[in-house]
Amino acid sequence: xxxxxxxLTLRGVELTDxxxxxxxxxxxxxxxxxxxxxxxxxxxxxxxxxxxxxxxISAIVAVEHAGIGARVLRVxxxxxxxxxxxxxxxxxxxxxxxxxxxxxxxxxxxxxxPIARRRSSNPLWSWSEVESxxxxxxxxxxxxxxxxxSLDFLAEVNDRLxxxxxxxxxxxxxxxxxLNEALPLGA
Amino acid sequence: MHSKHxxxxxxxxxxxxxxxxxxxxxxxxxxxxxxxxxxxxAMFSVWSTPKIPFNHGRQIRRWVDQHNHSADExxx
Numbered sequence: 001x002x003x004x005x006x007x008l009t010l011r012g013v014e015l016t017d018x019x020x021x022x023x024x025x026x027x028x029x030x031x032x033x034x035x036x037x038x039x040x041x042x043x044x045x046x047x048x049x050x051x052x053x054x055x056x057i058s059a060i061v062a063v064e065h066a067g068i069g070a071r072v073l074r075v076x077x078x079x080x081x082x083x084x085x086x087x088x089x090x091x092x093x094x095x096x097x098x099x100x101x102x103x104x105x106x107x108x109x110x111x112x113x114p115i116a117r118r119r120s121s122n123p124l125w126s127w128s129e130v131e132s133x134x135x136x137x138x139x140x141x142x143x144x145x146x147x148x149x150s151l152d153f154l155a156e157v158n159d160r161l162x163x164x165x166x167x168x169x170x171x172x173x174x175x176x177x178x179l180n181e182a183l184p185l186g187a
Numbered sequence: 188m189h190s191k192h193x194x195x196x197x198x199x200x201x202x203x204x205x206x207x208x209x210x211x212x213x214x215x216x217x218x219x220x221x222x223x224x225x226x227x228x229a230m231f232s233v234w235s236t237p238k239i240p241f242n243h244g245r246q247i248r249r250w251v252d253q254h255n256h257s258a259d260e261x262x263x
Contacts, residue, residue: 003242020232021217029218030238032246034231044249046242080245081252116255124252 002147006054008043008063009074014043019068026066033060041070044078052149056157064083073165075157077149081115082125089133090127091141101137108137189213192220197233200244204251223247225254 008031013019017037023033023042043063049055060072082090088098100106102125112133114123134142189211192198197220201211204223211233213221220235231250236244 015230015232017216017219020219024218024234029234029236030242032231032237032243034229034250034251037228044246046239046246078249080249116252122257160223 001050002029002055003044003046003048003079004052004147004149006056006059006149007076007078008059009076010041010043010070012062012069012071013041014039019070022066022068025064027062028059028066041097052147054154055147056153060157071165073161075149075154075161076130077154079126079128082127082130083124087125087130090143091138093141117121156174171179190221192233193235193258194237194240194243197237197247198219198248200247201233203248204221205254206251208256225256227254227256229254 015033020033023029023031028043028045030047031043034042034044036042043059045055045059047055047059049058056075057141058077063070063072084098084102085095088095091098097106102111104111112125112129115126115129116124128148131142189201189205190213192208200231201223204211205234209224210224210241212224215221218234218236220233223231225231231247233247234243
């Protein structure tokens with residue numbers, strides 16, 4: 001079994017205590033939920049499944065079939081943001097050696113720039129960016145390859161979610177019959 | 188100081204969330220242990236019994252990091 005990390009953007013829920021309980025009971029207790037300032041609800045999942053399709057699709061279905069009126073609008077990959085010490089631990093180096101790589105004083109340079117707390121003494125890096133950098137520089141230092149959602153898969157899921165949303169908002173768009181005829185889906 | 192969460196991994200993540208810009212509140216209701224509130228008005232629901240406490244702790248940490256609205260320019 002592999003663990004897949006991703007984030008769902010939801011609409012149609014406010015995340016009341018009852019809705020949260022329903023999500024927990026619907027098997028979404030491997031995810032966490034937040035309400036963002038614009039009212040968007042996000043679901044952060046670390047889901048065990050044999051494939052990325054199983055992980056993402058089962059989460060979408062669980063959220064939407066929970067009976068709370070939630071619709072998934074978007075799926076994004078999510079990753080950890082790490083300090084230099086935490087990166088050092090993952091790649092088996094000292095913190096100082098990671099700092100030298102990050103400053104370009106050792107290694108090939110072009111280390112990713114921090115993603116947050118840039119001006120602090122303890123900035124955070126995106127692990128997926130750092131991981132791809134190490135893939136070129138020193139692949140053997142990387143821990144057993146964490147699975148990443150493929151871009152093609154994410155693009156296709158999101159295209160479908162976008163289209164579904166559009167059909168829902170304008171079911172009778174005047175161009176639809178012609179479009180369906182000229183560009184049938186699945187042809 | 189936030190109230191104690193019985194799952195160690197989650198309690199550690201709540202310690203991490205206990206930093207300027209965030210408030211950790213225990214407001215138990217059903218499966219919800221409480222909330223983490225950010226100054227931007229975003230709220231994260233903390234489970235009392237998530238499927239895997241370690242992962243829930245990591246999700247808390249990720250959310251707190253992504254809500255770092257310090258003087259620093261916000262990325263993403």
